[in-house]
Amino acid sequence: MIRISNVSKSYGGNVKAVDSLDLHVMPGEIFGFLGPNGAGKTTTIKIMVGILEPDQGSVEVAGINLVDKSIDAKKQIGYVPDEAQLWEKLTGAEYLDFVCDVYGVPGEKREPEAVRLLETFEMLQAVSDPIGSYSRGMRQKIAVIGSLMHHPSVWVLDEPMVGLDPRSSFLLKELMRSHVDQGGAVFFSTHVLEVAERLCDRVGIIHKGKLIAVNTVEEMKNLFAQEGDKSLEEIFLEVTGARLPQEQLASLAK
Numbered sequence: 001m002i003r004i005s006n007v008s009k010s011y012g013g014n015v016k017a018v019d020s021l022d023l024h025v026m027p028g029e030i031f032g033f034l035g036p037n038g039a040g041k042t043t044t045i046k047i048m049v050g051i052l053e054p055d056q057g058s059v060e061v062a063g064i065n066l067v068d069k070s071i072d073a074k075k076q077i078g079y080v081p082d083e084a085q086l087w088e089k090l091t092g093a094e095y096l097d098f099v100c101d102v103y104g105v106p107g108e109k110r111e112p113e114a115v116r117l118l119e120t121f122e123m124l125q126a127v128s129d130p131i132g133s134y135s136r137g138m139r140q141k142i143a144v145i146g147s148l149m150h151h152p153s154v155w156v157l158d159e160p161m162v163g164l165d166p167r168s169s170f171l172l173k174e175l176m177r178s179h180v181d182q183g184g185a186v187f188f189s190t191h192v193l194e195v196a197e198r199l200c201d202r203v204g205i206i207h208k209g210k211l212i213a214v215n216t217v218e219e220m221k222n223l224f225a226q227e228g229d230k231s232l233e234e235i236f237l238e239v240t241g242a243r244l245p246q247e248q249l250a251s252l253a254k
Contacts, residue, residue, distance in 0.1 A: 001026055002187060006022060008020055008209075025154075027184065034236055061074075061077055086131045091129060123141055154185050155184060158189050202215060203220070207239070207241075
């Protein structure tokens with residue numbers, strides 16, 4: 001469903017934001033993409049959705065090469081960025097109509113789908129208001145709704161829970177599971193490791209541009225079983241080198 005092959009990207013100099021990345025996300029799978037700040041998560045996602053071009057390598061979405069058939073590949077993707085830049089003078093309804101125009105969603109299919117999603121996220125009463133009047137959480141919700149209007153096979157979300165209230169976060173997770181149950185794929189980045197541990201079928205950890213671990217949460221735990229039962233958070237801190245040595249922790253506690 002998503003295949004990233006030998007992808008690298010630099011922003012100048014010799015430091016690679018993404019370094020020789022190989023990754024395959026399968027249909028029916030929620031894939032969690034984890035990493036510290038600056039690890040290369042957002043760069044990878046922007047390459048995956050066609051915003052950035054890699055220096056080398058290739059990306060396929062639903063079997064379509066993103067370089068050779070960019071428009072066809074992008075039609076398969078629903079994308080929610082880490083901070084959606086929305087046109088503030090448009091109403092929510094106008095924004096959804098614009099998204100549907102871009103993706104060629106037939107007029108007769110727009111309203112039923114929009115109403116269903118707006119009711120789900122309790123946005124029906126606000127859809128006629130300008131986006132400039134929305135709170136951050138409301139903006140995130142209208143971006144999520146817009147990303148689903150064309151029924152994408154691949155749903156890509158960058159830190160999607162930021163700004164959402166607990167109910168909306170729960171509903172988003174339910175929609176993610178429903179999406180893969182229908183044969184789609186979900187790829188999302190998050191810093192909330194408890195969510196990744198409960199929700200993801202597999203997770204990948206990127207650090208300094210390199211993918212350093214890919215597996216199910218249970219299989220990752222099994223790899224560290226000899227050192228005692230560990231949470232995904234503890235494994236993440238260990239493999240990224242973020243856990244402080246015991247002697248340093250002791251000195252900080254003094």
